[in-house]
Amino acid sequence: MRSFRALFAFLIGFALLIQPVVGNGPGSDTQYTYEITPVNISDTESVESMYHLSAVVYGTDSQVGMTRAAASTTVSRPKETISPALSGLIDVQFLVDDTKDQYYRVDARIVDDEFRLGATPVSARTVAEELAVAPDTTPTTIREILNGEPAHFYRISPTLVAKDDRFLLVEPANTECVADPLAVPKLISYAFGAALMVWSIGVKAYFGQ
Structure with missing residues (x-):
């Protein structure tokens, strides 16, 4: 019975030390502040913000x-013979030609040891409509940002959201280190977990188990 209790205490202590709420330590956390930028499709300067999307490359x-x-x-x-810049087109859907204010849909791939590239001029609206996502399909973090909670401890990639007949770009605007709000419970969990493990090891040693 003592052996079982010691083993159980050891496992509980170990779990307290490695669970996510404790495992990253009680130090400072990185906090991201996000901003929401309306994208006016008819405004050349405004649509430049879509360059930040991972599916779009600034050519x-x-x-x-x-x-x-x-x-x-x-x-x-x-x-x-293809440079890294050109092979990078394989990973994107759209390229923007800033000098002519023109977007292109690009289809780059390697076929039979050849780099092949096809391109079609498209409008900024086409890019926005294809890349924008509905709010209810986005991660919880983005929905909270849209609801007026800009500060989060999770980093998300720039995301274009279609909401109320508008396009909104959600992206990180500022990063700072802040005190961990869970520092005290983490320290308590560490101490309790360590105490359980030490106690269980001591019990096993004392009774020769």
Whole structure:
């Protein structure tokens, strides 16, 4: 019976030390403050904020040059001749040509050891409509931000939300280290967990189990 109690106490103590509420330590936490930016599709300066979305790339000279060419016909190049900037087009859906205020839908891929790129000019509205998500499909953090709670301890990628016939860009605006609000309970959990483990080890040693 003593052996069972000691083992049970050891497991409880171990769990208290590794559970998520305790496991990251009682130090300072990183807090992110988010901002909501309305995206006016008819305003060139406003739609620039969509460059922050992971599916959109702000085109470099080499990317823009090849994308313009690909708008007329599919461009093919040996994959070993492609720069990292061009191969980066494989990971995005849209490219923006800032000098001409033009978005392109891009289809970049490697086929039979060749880099192939196709591109189609599209409007800013098309980009927004395809990338925006409804509020009820977003993570809880984004819904809370939309409801007026801008500060969170979780980092989320810039997200475009379609709400009330508007497009809203939610993205981190500021980062700061703040005192951990759970520091006291974490320290108590650490102490109690450690005490249980020490007690259980002592019981096993004393009774020779």
